[in-house]
Amino acid sequence: MNEELETDYLIVGAGAAGMAFADSLLTxxxxxxxxxxxxxAPGGHWIDAYPYVRLHQPSSLYGVSSVPLGQNAIDGxxxxxxxxxxxxxxxIRAYYSHVMQRxxxxxxxxxxxxxxxxxxxxxFISRLGQKSWTANVRRKVVDTTYTEGAVPGASAPPFEVADGVHCVPAGGIASITDRPERFVIIGAGKTALDACVWLLEQGVSASAIQWIRPRESWWLNRRFHQPNDLLPDFYQGMAVQLEAMAQATSIEDLVSRLEIEKFFLRIDPDIVPTMFRxxxxxxxxxxxxxxxxxxxxxxHVRRIERDQIIxxxxxxxxxxxxxxxxxxSKGLSRxxxxxxxxxxxxxxxxxxxGFACYQFAMLGVVEATLDSDDKKNRLCPPIAYWDVNTDYLSAFLSGLANEHARAAYPDLAHWAKNTRLNPLCGIKLYRDLPIVADAHERIKRSGMAAVGNLVKLIRTKAA
Structure with missing residues (x-):
């Protein structure tokens, strides 16, 4: 049985992107x-996630703009x-269910x-019954699946596993009943990091963990990614980045400067990372x-035998x-x-x-408030998700290059200054603090030079 329905927008995907975009359209x-x-249920990849995973950014900066997540509490x-x-x-699952249902x-x-x-x-068709629907979409289809990646908990391992080998996805370690002799963690990204931290927090000895890391990664220091009362450190982090970008003589020099300031972190101080997610x-x-x-x-692992990992x-x-x-897993798609x-x-x-939900919600505001696709695309030119060090520079430059243009549109500028998803929306409350005033002056001194030097560094790398 097929049913026809009328709608202005048809959004494909009820994950973070689809929910944030829908919220902006409704508002x-x-x-x-x-x-x-x-x-x-709504929530996207969070429905498939391992049970001990948490956001790697503060709760107050995630979700949809109109419904807060968390209590704005500081962990003790x-x-x-x-x-x-x-x-x-x-x-997070309960939050997205609440947003949808309430x-x-x-x-x-x-x-x-x-x-x-x-x-x-x-x-679209039901996965459970015999029913299908055809939507007459008056305005647009919104595809949130184009860059959808694979998460380890919902995808098969990208290597062969011989019979008799004990191999589980990241979430499997939370429900094992027989204590293993040791654990081998396979992967170099956020999931592997979470698995290692969780095992150590549960009292597993570090000597009982082997970690297979095909690549080394740079990580961002959480100290510089905090909202509200800790926002001055965030703002200081902006100054640190722009100064390094303005002064660096190469990408390697830029990364080194950011590590010295502890904005970038790496696990092994003897290995220079090539991955940046x-x-x-x-x-x-x-x-x-x-x-x-x-x-x-x-x-990378090719095959696990009962007595060796190839x-x-x-x-x-x-x-x-x-x-x-x-x-x-391949992570975010490019x-x-x-x-x-x-x-x-x-x-x-x-x-x-920047923060993912801030971007997704902004796209919804742009769609709802601007009158031509050409104008929207000039303000929001797409970039690939970051994977290597150069991607960080390109993404940061893209944000700098288009921020001024977006600020010229009153509805968009007003929303950006007030949405909780923008970590800098409350910086005016702290502008009299010495650390904020100092960071502001450093940002003013370095901003233009940073843009020019980033263009130069990226071109040099591509040559």
Whole structure:
């Protein structure tokens, strides 16, 4: 049975991007919205996440603009002590359910279809029953799946596993019943970091953990990514970045300057990282991770046998009493860039360096308040998700280059200055503090030089 329906916008995906975009449309227009999602509940990849995962940014900077997440509390214990709370997976799932059930649906302008596959041209079908729908979309389809990545908990390991080998995804270690002789963590990204930290926090000895890291990564220091009463440090971090960008003679020199200021962190001080995914950690987490000394750097895993792990550049022994933890996946996708705004279509992609939900929500405000796709695309040119050091420079430059242009549009500028998703929205409350006044002067001195030097460094690297 096929049912036809009318809607202004059809949003494909009820994850962070789709929910933030929908919230902005509802706030800044009178549009009707239909949300289609293949998962059973809103929340996107959080529905598939491992049970001990938390945000790596403060809760107050995540979610949809109109509904706060968390209590704006500062943690007093653990590796996040002294910083604003980080919502866990259960809290985030409950939050998105609350937004949908208590905020979106009661207003009568949103229709929500979980457990459905979108087939294109406004057509989607149920994964559970025999029903299908065809939406007459009056304005645009919003595709939030274009850059969707794979998470280890919901994807098969990218290597072969022989029969009899104990191999689980990251979430599997939270429910094992028989204590392994040791753990082998496979992966170099945020998931692997979380798994290692969680095991150490549970009392597992660092000597019982082997960590296979194909690449080393730079991490962002959480101290410089705090809102509210800790916002002065965030603002100081902006000054640190712009000064380094203005003065650096090479990308390597820039990265070195940021490490000296502890804006960038690395686990092994003897290995220069080549990976940059933008994940945020605390210095307390860093100290925990440095306890793990058994680190394998022989490339990616190709196959796990019962007695050995075969990698790209060699092999290491293993045993039947070892628990292998799959934390390897491609992560965020980097497909070819395309215009975000087109006739009848919005293809959600990143367009500035910064917090994800702030970007997604801003795209919704741009769509609701500006009158032409050409204008929207000039303000929001897409960029690829970051993976290597140069990507950090390109993304940061993109944000600097377009921030002034976006500020010329009153509705957009007013929203950006007031939304809780923008970490700098409250900086005016602290402008009289010496640390903020000092950072402001440093930013003024370095801003223009940073833009010019970033262009030079990126071009030199590409040559």
């Amino acid at each position: 800044h227009s009178n549009a009707s919205v239909t949300i289609v999602d293949r998962r059973h 214990t653990g590796t996040n002590a002294g910083f604003y709370e980080l919502a866990g997976v259960d809290e 905020h979106f649906l009661p207003g009568g302008r949103v229709r929500y279809f979980p457990n459905c596959d979108y087939l294109g041209d406004g057509h 933008g994940a945020v950690i605390s210095e307390a987490e860093l100290e925990l991770l440095r306890q793990i000394k058994d680190v394998i750097r022989l490339g 990698l790209e550049e060699g092999s290491v022994p293993t045993s039947e009493g070892t628990m292998h933890v799959h934390c390897a 497909p070819p860039l395309r215009p975000i705004f087109e006739p009848g279509l919005v293809t959600v992609q990143p367009f500035l360096w």
